[in-house]
Amino acid sequence: MVLQNNKDYYKALELDLVLALVADKCSFGVAKERILNSEINFNPLAIKRNMAETKEALMILKDHDRFHFDDVLDIGPLLNNLKRGYTLTANELLAVLTHNFATKRVLRYFRDIELEYLVDYLDSLFYSDHLIAIIQKRIDHNGEIKDDASEHLTELRNQLRDTMTRIDQKAREFIQHHQTSLQENVVYYRNDRACFLVKNSDKNKYDGFSYGNSASGQASYVEPRSLIDLNNRKVALEHEIEEEKRRILYYLSLETLKDADRFLSNLSSLAVLDAVFAKADYGLEFEAVIPVLGDDLYLKDAAHPLISKAKVVYNTYRIIKPKRAIVISGSNTGGKTVSLKVIGLSVLLTYLGIPIIAQAATIPLYDAVYHDIDDAQSLVDSLSTFSSRLKSLNFILNRTTDRSLVLIDEIASGTDPKEGEALALAIIDKLGLIGSTFVVTTHFDQVKQYALKQEFILPSSQEFDYEKLLPTYRYLENSLGQSNALDIAQRYIDDQELIKQAKANLSANESEEEINIRLLAKERDELNKEKQQLDAIYAKQKELLDEYEQKLAKFKAEENEMRKEAKDKLDHYLDKQKQKARQILKRLSEEGQKAHAVNQGIAKIDELSLTVNKTADSGSYKVNDLVKIISYGQIGKLIELDKDQAKIEVNGMIIKTKTDDIEFYQNAKTVKTKKAHIERSFKRPAKEIVLVGMRSEEALRVLGKYLDNCYGANMKTVKIVTGIGTGALKKAVWDYLSHLKTVKDYHYADYYDGGSAATVVEFK
Numbered sequence: 104m105v106l107q108n109n110k111d112y113y114k115a116l117e118l119d120l121v122l123a124l125v126a127d128k129c130s131f132g133v134a135k136e137r138i139l140n141s142e143i144n145f146n147p148l149a150i151k152r153n154m155a156e157t158k159e160a161l162m163i164l165k166d167h168d169r170f171h172f173d174d175v176l177d178i179g180p181l182l183n184n185l186k187r188g189y190t191l192t193a194n195e196l197l198a199v200l201t202h203n204f205a206t207k208r209v210l211r212y213f214r215d216i217e218l219e220y221l222v223d224y225l226d227s228l229f230y231s232d233h234l235i236a237i238i239q240k241r242i243d244h245n246g247e248i249k250d251d252a253s254e255h256l257t258e259l260r261n262q263l264r265d266t267m268t269r270i271d272q273k274a275r276e277f278i279q280h281h282q283t284s285l286q287e288n289v290v291y292y293r294n295d296r297a298c299f300l301v302k303n304s305d306k307n308k309y310d311g312f313s314y315g316n317s318a319s320g321q322a323s324y325v326e327p328r329s330l331i332d333l334n335n336r337k338v339a340l341e342h343e344i345e346e347e348k349r350r351i352l353y354y355l356s357l358e359t360l361k362d363a364d365r366f367l368s369n370l371s372s373l374a375v376l377d378a379v380f381a382k383a384d385y386g387l388e389f390e391a392v393i394p395v396l397g398d399d400l401y402l403k404d405a406a407h408p409l410i411s412k413a414k415v416v417y418n419t420y421r422i423i424k425p426k427r428a429i430v431i432s433g434s435n436t437g438g439k440t441v442s443l444k445v446i447g448l449s450v451l452l453t454y455l456g457i458p459i460i461a462q463a464a465t466i467p468l469y470d471a472v473y474h475d476i477d478d479a480q481s482l483v484d485s486l487s488t489f490s491s492r493l494k495s496l497n498f499i500l501n502r503t504t505d506r507s508l509v510l511i512d513e514i515a516s517g518t519d520p521k522e523g524e525a526l527a528l529a530i531i532d533k534l535g536l537i538g539s540t541f542v543v544t545t546h547f548d549q550v551k552q553y554a555l556k557q558e559f560i561l562p563s564s565q566e567f568d569y570e571k572l573l574p575t576y577r578y579l580e581n582s583l584g585q586s587n588a589l590d591i592a593q594r595y596i597d598d599q600e601l602i603k604q605a606k607a608n609l610s611a612n613e614s615e616e617e618i619n620i621r622l623l624a625k626e627r628d629e630l631n632k633e634k635q636q637l638d639a640i641y642a643k644q645k646e647l648l649d650e651y652e653q654k655l656a657k658f659k660a661e662e663n664e665m666r667k668e669a670k671d672k673l674d675h676y677l678d679k680q681k682q683k684a685r686q687i688l689k690r691l692s693e694e695g696q697k698a699h700a701v702n703q704g705i706a707k708i709d710e711l712s713l714t715v716n717k718t719a720d721s722g723s724y725k726v727n728d729l730v731k732i733i734s735y736g737q738i739g740k741l742i743e744l745d746k747d748q749a750k751i752e753v754n755g756m757i758i759k760t761k762t763d764d765i766e767f768y769q770n771a772k773t774v775k776t777k778k779a780h781i782e783r784s785f786k787r788p789a790k791e792i793v794l795v796g797m798r799s800e801e802a803l804r805v806l807g808k809y810l811d812n813c814y815g816a817n818m819k820t821v822k823i824v825t826g827i828g829t830g831a832l833k834k835a836v837w838d839y840l841s842h843l844k845t846v847k848d849y850h851y852a853d854y855y856d857g858g859s860a861a862t863v864v865e866f867k
Contacts, residue, residue, distance in 0.1 A: 109142065110122075110140065110141060110142055110143070113143065113447075113451060113472075113474075115474060115476040116444050116447045116448055116451065116474060116476065116510075117407075117409060117444060117448065118448060118451055118452075119139075120409055121408050121409065121448065121452065121457070122138055122139055122141055123139065124385060124408065124409075125138050125381055125382055125385045125457055126138040126139050126381065128380075128381035128382075128384040128385050128388075129172075129377050129378060129381045130171050130172035130173045130175065130377050130381075131172050131173070131175045131176070131177060131373075131374075131377060132177050133177050133179070133370055133371075133373070133374040133377075134172065134373070134374040134375075134377035134378045134381065137374050137375070137378045138378050138381060138382075141455050143451055143454055143455065143472070144454065145454065145468075145469065145470050145471060147468050149454075150396075150453070150454045150456075150468065151396070152220070152456075153454065153455055153456030154393055154394075154396075154453065154456050155219075155220045155456075156220045156221060156379045156456055157379055157382045157383055157386070157393060157456040157457065157458065158393045159218065159219060159220050159221055160221065160379045160380050160382065160383035161383045161386055161387070161393070161458070163216060163383075164380070164383050164384070164387060167216065169380065169384065170209070170212045170213075170380065172205070172209075172373060172376070172377040172380075174201060174204070174205045174208070175202070175205045175206075175209075175373050175377070176198050176201055176202055176205070177370065178195075178198050178199060178202050178366060178370070179367060179370050181195045181198065181199075182359075182363045182366055182367055183367075185356060185359060185360055185363055186360065186363055189356075190349070190352050190353050190356045191352060191355065191356045191359060192246075192352065193242050193246050193247055193248050193352065194246035196238050196242050196352070196355050196356075196359070197238070197242050197244070197246045199234070199238065199359050199366070200234075200235060200238045200239060200242065202366060202369070203230040203231060203234060203235050204230075204235070204853050205373075206228050206229070206230040206369055206373070207230050207853060208853070209225070209228060209373065209376070210225060210228055210230075213225050215819075221376065221379065224372040224373075224375050224376050225372075225376075227368060227369075227372045228369055228372055228373070229362065229365040229366070229368070229369060231362055233358075234358055234359060234362065237355065237358060238355055239858075240252070241253075241351055241355065242355075248348050248351060248352070252348075252351050253347065253350075253351055255347055256344065256347045256348070256351065259340055259343050259344045259347060260344065262340055263337065263340045263341065263344065266333060266336050266337050266340060267337065269333055270297050270330065270333045270334070270337060271290075273329055273330055273333060274290045274297060274299075274330070276329075277299065277327060277329060277330070278299070281305075281309075284301050284302055284305035284308065285299055285300065285301060285302070286300040286301065286302055286317065286321070286322035287300050291324055293314035293315070293324050293326075294314065295337070295338055295341065296314075296326055296330075296334040296337075296338065297326070297330050297333075297334055297337075298311075298312075298314055298324045298325055298326040298327075298330070299324070299325055299327070300317055300322045300323070300324060300325075301322060301323055301324075301325040302321065302322050303316075303320075303321060303322060303323055306322075306323045306325050309325060309327035309328060309329075310327070310328040311325050311326045311327040311328050311330070311331065312325070312326045312331070313325055313326075314326065379456070382455075382456055382457050382458065383458075385457065385458065386457075386458030389408060389458070389460050390460070391408075391458030391459055391460050391461070392458055392459065392461055392462070392463065392464060393453075393456075393458055394449070394453050394459060394461075394463075394464035394465055394466045395464070395465050395466075396465070396466060396467070396468060397465040397466070397467060398424065398467055399421070399422060399423040399424060399465060399467065400420070400421065400422040400423075400446070400450075400465065400466060400467055400540070401419075401420075401421050401422075401423065401463070401464060401465040402418075402419060402420045402421075402445070402446065402449055402459075402461050402464050403419050403461055403462040403463045403464065404417040404418070404419060404461055404462040405417065405418060405419065405420060405445050405449060405459065405460060405461040405464070406418075406445065406460045406461070407441055407444060407445050407448065407460075408448075408460055410441070416438070416575070416576040416577060417462075418442065418445070418576075418577065418578035419578070420442065420445070420446055420578065421561070421580070422540060422542075422561065425558055425559055426559060426560065426561045427535075427538070427539070427540050427541075427559045427560075428531075428534070428535070428540065428541045428542065428543075428557075428559060428560045428561065429541075429542045429543075429560070429561045429563055430531075430543055430544075430545060430550060430551065430553075430554035430560055430561070430562050430563070431443070431542065431543070431544045431545070431563050431564065431565065431578075432544070432545055432546065432550075432551050432562075432563075432564045432565075432583055433564040433565030433566070433567065433574070434565065434567045434574050436574060437565035437566075437567060437574035437576065438565045438574060438576040438577075438578070439512070439544040439565050440476070440512050440544065441576070442542075442544075442565065442578050443476065443510050443512055443542055443544055444476075446510065446542055447472060447474060447508070447510045449461070449464065449466065450466055450469065450472055450508060451472060453466045467508075467540070468506075469506055469507055469508045469540070470504055470506040470507055471502065471503070471504070471506075471507045471508070472507070472508045472510070473498075473499040473502065473503055473507060473508070473509045473510070474499075474509070474510040474511070474512075475492060475495040475496055475499060475510070475511045475512065475514075476510065476511075476512045488517045489517035489518045492515075492516075492517060496511070496515075496530060499511075500530070500533060500534075503534070503537055503539045504537065504538075504539065505537060505538030505539060507539050507540070508539070508540050508541070508542075509534060509539050509540070509541035509542075510541070510542050510543075511530075511541065511542075511543040511544070512543075512544050513544055513545065513546070514527040514530060514531070514543045514544070514545050514547075514550070515527035515530065515547075516546070520547070523547065524547040524548075524549045524550065527543075527545060527547055527549075527550050528549060528550060528553055531543065531550065531553065531560075535557070535559060535560075551583045554583075555583070561580060561581070562581060562582065562583055563578060563579060563580045563581070563582060564578075564579050564582045564583055565577070565578060565579070566578075566579055724741060724744055724749070724762065724765075724767075725741070725744075726741055726742060726743065726744060727740060727741065727742075728740070728741045728767065729741075729767070729768040730749075730751060730765045730766065730767060730768055731765065731766050731767075731768045732751060732753070732758060732760055732764060732765055733764050733765065733766060738753070738768050739751040739752050739753035739758065740752045741765075742757070744762070746762075747761055747762050747763070748760075748761060748762070749761070749762050749765055751765065788809065788812045788813045788816055788818065788821075790818070790820075790821055790822065791821060791822035791823070791824060791861075792805070792806065792809045792821070792822075792823055792824070793824045794806065794823060794824065794825050794826075794832060794836070795824060795825065795826040795828075795832075796826075797832070799831060799832055799835040802825075802832060802835070802836070803835060803836070803839050806823065806836065806839065807839075809821075810843070810845070810846075810864070813866070814845045814866055818866065819865065819866060820863060820864065820865050820866070821863075821864050821866075822852060822856075822857070822861050822862070822863055822864070823836060823861065823862045823863075823864060824857060824860065824861045825860065825861070825862065826860050827859065827860050833859075833862070836862060837849065837862070840862075840864060844867075845866055845867055846864055846865070846866060846867070847865045847866055847867040848864075848865045849862055849863065849864045849865070850862070850863055851863070
């Protein structure tokens with residue numbers, strides 16, 4: 104029998120199928136394998152760590168874009184070959200280069216994110232700028248060695264080109280002077296040597312070498328004496344070039360070998376990060392939750408992840424002390440096994456740090472999860488279904504403890520009902536004595552009755568619709584379910600007389616307890632229907648209440664807006680009237696009226712304005728408004744309002760005054776409005792600027808304005824695209840950047856982000 108923490112043991116719970124769903128969210132192979140080969144670890148520290156990591160990843164995904172690990176290649180095999188003495192190919196070195204760039208990209212993504220648990224994996228990541236530079240200098244993006252990978256290779260390439268030019272020149276001369284001897288005026292290559300297709304009658308004229316006949320046999324491939332030395336030179340140069348390439352690859356391989364172990368460690372850390380974010384992705388897709396750990400098991404509105412949303416029924420499961428067990432009864436195909444699997448999967452997925460489908464959940468820390476669900480015959484051991492089940496139960500009973508979770512489907516089925524019933528009761532008694540937490544499903548009436556009498560067992564059932572003769576898949580606590588085999592048979596068997604006879608036979612053999620259980624089950628179903636009707640009425644009333652509250656809030660908002668609009672119009676009108684009045688008073692003053700009378704008139708105008716403002720504002724003061732106490736000239740916060748009395752907090756002191764002695768502190772509102780307007784009108788600069796095609800003077804003028812805007816917008820990094828060209832523009836830009844005090848650092852972009860054609864600028 105397999106150990107309980109082996110992933111294969113939980114296939115009956117369909118854990119492997121759920122893991123496949125999570126693995127599909129991974130970006131690269133190592134992480135996928137990590138998910139698919141997940142082992143259940145019952146160590147509390149490991150469980151808490153798994154849960155905390157996924158929870159942190161979920162929080163990151165809610166605030167940031169998903170980081171994808173698509174460009175993280177599995178370079179493990181090539182690194183292991185390297186450690187065994189192999190020389191890496193150019194393509195393999197390109198993969199190493201890609202790995203370094205991917206690692207840098209990972210670190211750059213997480214650079215500004217505060218982490219508590221995932222930071223350990225990031226701290227272990229390593230990349231080598233030295234290796235990036237030497238590989239990038241020698242290997243192009245197609246995985247080919249560059250012609251200028253070394254000075255010697257450049258020289259050999261030039262010599263080869265010169266030799267090929269001379270071969271071409273000699274070949275043209277030969278064709279020009281010996282056209283009558285040639286089958287075709289074309290240069291052929293045999294054994295990497297230039298030769299011609301010469302008629303057989305003339306093949307010995309040119310003191311050279313023959314490389315076989317043509318397909319027709321009428322001509323031969325001949326290398327004339329005039330090309331032998333050049334061909335020898337060509338072959339020798341090609342051999343030297345290949346040797347130089349091997350030397351370059353060997354050098355790069357040795358440099359890679361220095362950090363091979365650190366790159367292998369990278370793969371492990373990157374696989375963990377990819378796997379953790381795959382779990383978080385899965386959680387977001389299924390609207391799942393990370394449970395909390397506790398002493399009781401509680402799953403609110405839980406569901407099986409393999410059942411489609413269109414068909415799934417959400418149920419709530421609870422094992423809360425003093426209860427330690429659930430006995431589920433009900434009809435065939437009514438969902439008993441699904442309930443068993445939902446409970447088991449929820450525990451296992453929680454321990455792996457994978458979110459579960461539920462509104463809320465609490466999961467205890469078990470030392471093991473055992474199950475007896477798979478009822479297939481053991482062909483290997485030549486066991487019947489019942490014998491196979493007994494072997495599984497024996498395995499469980501010999502290992503379970505008072506801290507274990509045990510799941511048994513159709514306990515002790517597959518044999519004589521009376522004997523099976525007796526065995527089932529004995530097994531439940533044994534599990535009760537051990538103190539295990541367990542969930543069993545059954546059709547046995549004696550087991551149902553036993554569950555009713557035991558304080559530590561919660562009897563429950565899967566609901567059945569007697570009108571439609573179909574299961575509803577709803578899980579019901581404190582209830583007993585019937586198998587309903589005859590009701591279900593009524594839907595599938597045409598001979599209804601046969602069904603009637605079967606029901607008559609059942610009634611004749613039913614005990615009083617069985618009759619009572621059946622009647623209780625029907626009464627329960629009727630009560631459930633009434634409860635559903637009441638729930639529907641309650642939901643409708645709540646919907647109407649929510650609609651009323653929304654309309655009330657909208658009305659209040661419109662009322663406040665109307666008040667504000669009326670006040671604004673009144674203020675505007677008063678300003679105009681005040682202006683006219685002042686003009687009149689000024690004219691009166693000019694005509695000789697007394698200064699005292701003029702000033703009195705101005706004061707009355709201001710007083711009128713203040714009175715009207717207070718009247719307009721009096722109905723719109725709210726707690727926490729910023730107000731001015733007119734008699735004191737102090738600014739404070741309104742903390743209490745009672746009819747015409749107000750309490751204002753000013754510099755920590757509470758001042759009581761009347762509402763007609765306060766007014767809104769308008770300056771604060773004006774400042775806020777202006778600030779909001781400025782913020783709305785501000786446009787954030789782009790993250791990169793393209794200067795390709797500009798003259799240096801024009802480019803620097805445009806660049807200066809762009810960098811000022813970016814720095815003012817508090818941007819951390821930007822990219823400047825200069826292209827490669829002659830390098831003059833890039834040099835001018837770098838010289839300019841070196842004198843800017845706002846620039847912290849600048850460097851070439853990553854290989855796949857523009858390389859030397861682009862410059863990344865980091866601000867202080």
